[in-house]
Amino acid sequence: MYNILKGGIFARHYGGLNLKRPHGINSYLLLIIKSESILYVNDTKHHVTPVNAIIIPPNTPYSYYNIDGDYTDDWLHFEASSTDLLDKLPISVPFQITNASILSSYINQLLWENYYTDEPFKTKHVDYIVEILLNHLYVEAKQEKKVTYTPYLQKLQQLRIYIKTFPAEAPSSQDAATQCGLSLSYFQHLYSETFGIPYKKDVINMRIAYAKELLTSTENSISDIIYLCGYQNQIHFFRQFKEITNVTPKNYREIHATKSN
Incomplete structure (x- = not known):
């Protein structure tokens, strides 16, 4: 159902980041943006403050750069044979995240299962964890009252x-x-x-x-x-x-x- 290609957590770019992908990539991209940034998706500009998530579908043009200092994010490239859960989420639009740490832990576990768990458990574990991750993102996106992100x-x-x-x-x-x-x-x-x-x-x-x-x-x-x-x-x-x-x-x-x- 889901195929993890690659990803990372707490990826830090010292001195900033300026990434441009005019044709997008051939898979879904999940970004958990932890630095103030400017993000363009399909030529639409978004001013993103910490902490926001965005899901960008395959072959969608995007680019982003941070406002000042170092840039940090979590990221995941993945394929989906079914989009039932993804269809419920905001696509190509950033939304605020109040619990970044739990999302980071899910991405970390996904990468571990993808790289080091043998079949038939690998596929099952990846599917389960992606579904949990997407459900958490759905809850975050639907929250009417947003709270200020806090490291506590x-x-x-x-x-x-x-x-x-x-x-x-x-x-x-x-x-x-x-x-x-x-x-x-x-x-x-x-x-x-x-x-x-x-x-x-x-x-x-x-x-x-x-x-x-x-x-x-x-x-x-x-x-x-x-x-x-x-x-x-x-x-x-x-x-x-x-x-x-x-x-x-x-x-x-x-x-x-x-x-x-």
């Missing part, structure tokens, strides 16, 4: 995954900021801007969601559940639970026990 995005995502998995162990705002290498005020601003919710509220929501899960899937006492969700104060837990669910933990368990019967 991966750390923030790792933190959010951790507190979703272990809500009882969610660090304080200050400790979370320290883990991310940020000041407290900037961490709080960046977390809210990135995920659309303040850090403290996000932690509360995740803890209450975990409490609801335990109430309906275990026979643990409410006191045990309060502890498992990371609360030291029962009154604090009861107040937050009722604010979010409009019922007490006991009533919530009873309602869902009735529904399951």
